[in-house]
Amino acid sequence: MTLLSVEGLRVEFPTDEGPVEAVDGVDFTVDRGEVVCLVGETGSGKTAACEALTRIADGAAVDGSVRFDGRELTDCDDRTLRSVRGDRIAHVFQQPGTSLDPVYSVGDQIIEAIRLHDDASRNEARARAVSLLEDVGIAAPAERIDAYPHQLSGGMRQRVAIAVALAADPDLLVADEPTTALDVTLQAGLLELLRELSAERDLAVLLVTHDLGVVAELADRVVVLYGGRVMERGGVETLFERPAHPYTRLLFESLRGTADGSDDRPTPADDGCPFRSECPYAVPDCAEGRPSFHAADDEPAHEVACVFYGPDYDIGTLGGEGS
Amino acid sequence: MSDDDPLLSVRDLKKHYPVKRGFLRRTVGHVRAVDGIDLKLRRGETLALVGESGCGKSTAARSLLHLESPTGGEVRFDGASVGSFDDGELNQFRRRAQLLLQNPDEAFNPRIPVGESVAEPMDIHGVSDPERREELVADRLERVGIDPETADRYPHEFSGGQKQRLALARALVFDPDLLVADEPTSALDERVQTRILSLLETLQDRHDLAILFISHDIRTVRRFCDRVAVMYLGEIVERGPVEAVFEDPQHPYTQALVDAVPTLDPGERGEAKPLDGDVPDPADPPSGCRFHTRCPVVIPPEAFDIDAETFRTVLNLRLAVAADDIDVERLRGRLNDASDERLRTALRERYGVPDSLSDGDAERALSAALDSLLAGDEEAALEQLETSFTTVCERREPETHDTPVGSAACHRRDESPPF
Numbered sequence: 001m002t003l004l005s006v007e008g009l010r011v012e013f014p015t016d017e018g019p020v021e022a023v024d025g026v027d028f029t030v031d032r033g034e035v036v037c038l039v040g041e042t043g044s045g046k047t048a049a050c051e052a053l054t055r056i057a058d059g060a061a062v063d064g065s066v067r068f069d070g071r072e073l074t075d076c077d078d079r080t081l082r083s084v085r086g087d088r089i090a091h092v093f094q095q096p097g098t099s100l101d102p103v104y105s106v107g108d109q110i111i112e113a114i115r116l117h118d119d120a121s122r123n124e125a126r127a128r129a130v131s132l133l134e135d136v137g138i139a140a141p142a143e144r145i146d147a148y149p150h151q152l153s154g155g156m157r158q159r160v161a162i163a164v165a166l167a168a169d170p171d172l173l174v175a176d177e178p179t180t181a182l183d184v185t186l187q188a189g190l191l192e193l194l195r196e197l198s199a200e201r202d203l204a205v206l207l208v209t210h211d212l213g214v215v216a217e218l219a220d221r222v223v224v225l226y227g228g229r230v231m232e233r234g235g236v237e238t239l240f241e242r243p244a245h246p247y248t249r250l251l252f253e254s255l256r257g258t259a260d261g262s263d264d265r266p267t268p269a270d271d272g273c274p275f276r277s278e279c280p281y282a283v284p285d286c287a288e289g290r291p292s293f294h295a296a297d298d299e300p301a302h303e304v305a306c307v308f309y310g311p312d313y314d315i316g317t318l319g320g321e322g323s
Numbered sequence: 324m325s326d327d328d329p330l331l332s333v334r335d336l337k338k339h340y341p342v343k344r345g346f347l348r349r350t351v352g353h354v355r356a357v358d359g360i361d362l363k364l365r366r367g368e369t370l371a372l373v374g375e376s377g378c379g380k381s382t383a384a385r386s387l388l389h390l391e392s393p394t395g396g397e398v399r400f401d402g403a404s405v406g407s408f409d410d411g412e413l414n415q416f417r418r419r420a421q422l423l424l425q426n427p428d429e430a431f432n433p434r435i436p437v438g439e440s441v442a443e444p445m446d447i448h449g450v451s452d453p454e455r456r457e458e459l460v461a462d463r464l465e466r467v468g469i470d471p472e473t474a475d476r477y478p479h480e481f482s483g484g485q486k487q488r489l490a491l492a493r494a495l496v497f498d499p500d501l502l503v504a505d506e507p508t509s510a511l512d513e514r515v516q517t518r519i520l521s522l523l524e525t526l527q528d529r530h531d532l533a534i535l536f537i538s539h540d541i542r543t544v545r546r547f548c549d550r551v552a553v554m555y556l557g558e559i560v561e562r563g564p565v566e567a568v569f570e571d572p573q574h575p576y577t578q579a580l581v582d583a584v585p586t587l588d589p590g591e592r593g594e595a596k597p598l599d600g601d602v603p604d605p606a607d608p609p610s611g612c613r614f615h616t617r618c619p620v621v622i623p624p625e626a627f628d629i630d631a632e633t634f635r636t637v638l639n640l641r642l643a644v645a646a647d648d649i650d651v652e653r654l655r656g657r658l659n660d661a662s663d664e665r666l667r668t669a670l671r672e673r674y675g676v677p678d679s680l681s682d683g684d685a686e687r688a689l690s691a692a693l694d695s696l697l698a699g700d701e702e703a704a705l706e707q708l709e710t711s712f713t714t715v716c717e718r719r720e721p722e723t724h725d726t727p728v729g730s731a732a733c734h735r736r737d738e739s740p741p742f
Contacts, residue, residue, distance in 0.1 A: 040482060041512035063742040130657065139673065140643065141652045150350060153601040154376075184583045189597030191585070210512055213542075213585035236589045254514040255587065257521075257546050273409045 003204045004030040004053070004078035011048045011057075011228075019061070021046035022227035024274075025290075026064075029066025030172065033202040035194070035213045037236075039251075040225035050174050050227070052083040053206075071170065086210045087117055090165035091235040094177040096157035099164060101151045106133070107145035107161045113167030132163045137193055143243070149297060155186035158295055159193065166197070173197075191217045216240060224248050229290075234302030244296035244304040246318060247275045273306070281308065281318055328402065331387070331420075331501055333362040336396035338379075338386040341672060342606055354606045356382040358557035359396065362535075366500065368528060369534040371544040373580065374554035377540045377602045383554070384503045386533075388420055389413070401500070404671060418448060419496040425506040427486035430493065431478040438464075438474025441493045445655045448497070462491040466497075467522060484515035488522070498530065505537045541584050545569055550729075553577045554561045556605055556613040563729020573731035574712065575618045607639055612734060615716035622714050622734055627685040633677060634712070637689060638676040641708040644692075665695050670696070688712070 133141035294309035688711035
């Protein structure tokens with residue numbers, strides 16, 4: 001069942017040199033209990049897109065449709081939006097410090113989040129906080145509940161941040177690079193936790209990451225972003241087996257050590273494919289209007305926005321099966 | 324000096340920081356960030372120094388460059404001892420050994436055109452001829468793939484990858500022999516990383532540059548480096564050729580690092596294994612093998628017939644009692660004044676200890692300790708646990724053994740484990 005449905009999402013940020021379009025018409029959906037990964041590099045618009053859902057970024061102009069559990073969020077007033085943000089959609093960030101307050105004990109922060117959500121007594125809330133800490137894999141939760149964030153390791157802080165996010169029993173968890181700041185030794189544990197939470201609580205997770213390793217561990221479906229647009233989307237296994245878009249293929253190739261492309265990424269301000277200036281296969285048609293989505297292969301949900309998959313071109317031109 | 328002589332040779336390098344407390348700022352202890360490491364690096368070679376954050380690898384980099392004075396040990400560069408250099412020699416050393424950092428933004432002043440920033444080292448080292456400066460800057464920018472025409476632009480006009488190229492251009496101004504690169508690509512996108520690494524490779528081949536590559540990222544290290552030294556809490560636990568070490572790790576810590584890396588295959592998700600526990604406080608490192616508090620294959624006591632996995636769980640329980648992490652009364656309250664039997668089960672469950680240890684003596688020792696704990700006598704419980712459940716790994720510092728391809732410091736490699 002579709003919980004979140006995003007259509008034609010645009011996000012603009014004002015800058016000294018005029019507004020900059022960070023997200024330029026993005027569509028995706030997230031079902032209950034499903035993990036969807038927004039994958040992209042710096043400047044792909046992945047963070048701007050997920051922050052636009054509940055408008056947590058200041059000064060961004062948001063356009064398009066964000067339907068959450070049947071309600072249009074772009075029309076909501078600030079108060080309604082705040083309550084959705086607290087109760088139904090929770091955020092976890094790359095730096096756990098972003099969501100934790102250094103001057104309150106972790107218990108107080110979870111208890112406050114629980115009591116904002118419903119009118120539990122302090123004792124009830126405390127008991128639930130302990131069990132939340134246990135759920136997120138904190139050993140000795142009854143002892144750790146009175147600790148302050150600085151007394152915990154980075155990995156534990158991120159687990160506590162997840163506990164705070166879960167306090168209101170949300171339907172959707174939006175996690176922006178939640179493991180990027182952690183050592184690889186801790187990453188695997190946190191990914192396992194997110195997997196379990198999603199399965200056990202029927203929690204939908206929208207995960208933003210640049211790391212294909214994280215995607216492989218967690219995603220049900222993948223949305224690949226570049227220059228504020230969706231390049232490709234599909235089920236995780238299909239997409240890893242048969243990446244279709246030249247950009248997605250480059251991402252996989254760079255993991256194997258091939259170093260094509262350049263560091264400067266001029267994103268054309270027109271409607272053509274934003275990747276064409278970097279694309280090894282670019283043809284004049286790539287500049288002609290927004291590439292439509294085509295079936296990438298026999299998998300119905302595997303779609304790619306590239307002219308080579310249209311009727312006028314032969315996919316064989318792109319060579320091989322990617323990876 | 325012959326080709327076989329290392330360009331850089333580090334012996335027993337130590338860097339300790341005093342921990343000061345109170346009004347009088349008395350020194351109450353030392354953080355042993357780097358605690359006696361050896362490294363050798365030849366011209367044209369890339370050596371990786373890997374480990375988790377807080378293992379001391381960045382401190383090692385700064386102290387071997389004498390950007391911070393080492394507490395002990397010797398650094399030899401091109402045959403001479405860096406510690407005995409006078410100001411002039413140290414200046415010369417600083418030209419020949421350069422540091423490249425993770426975040427290029429820290430290397431550039433946003434209000435100064437990048438060309439001037441790249442030329443900055445020449446101010447410090449007194450190259451003042453304007454033509455010569457311009458020529459050098461243009462040449463170095465070209466080397467790193469930046470158009471010299473853009474030298475008068477400001478940092479914000481460049482992407483993260485381009486800024487790291489600019490930082491590299493600056494490090495290359497004096498054609499150094501050694502580049503110490505501290506997580507040079509960690510902040511960059513994968514594709515940009517790959518391009519920067521391939522640029523480093525090209526430069527290395529062309530200029531016979533030696534690179535000390537500091538990283539926490541095993542995948543990058545495997546792709547880019549020749550040899551590796553694995554560091555844990557200020558010490559090197561294993562070393563050898565990169566592929567051999569990561570294909571068949573001889574130290575459990577190296578194994579844990581390798582096991583934690585995700586597979587990139589959605590069909591095999593969940594295979595990556597986290598390493599439990601936190602990196603201990605380097606001001607108070609664990610006795611014996613510093614990894615014993617987290618090691619998945621810590622050696623069980625000879626007196627009992629229990630496997631390493633089970634022993635790990637009991638040792639975790641013991642360490643929790645020692646750290647005062649178990650509050651029995653609180654646990655009792657949480658379980659609605661449960662019986663002692665329930666509490667025993669809950670405690671075992673929390674640390675993954677089996678309901679009953681297969682070895683009768685071990686089970687009796689553990690039960691007795693749990694009884695003391697439930698009776699509120701934590702001291703007795705700890706003493707019982709520490710007497711029965713002890714390991715050579717905590718009692719003796721492991722010697723460094725030769726492995727087929729390098730070396731590893733682990734008691735599992737002792738000929739007859741000295742129980």
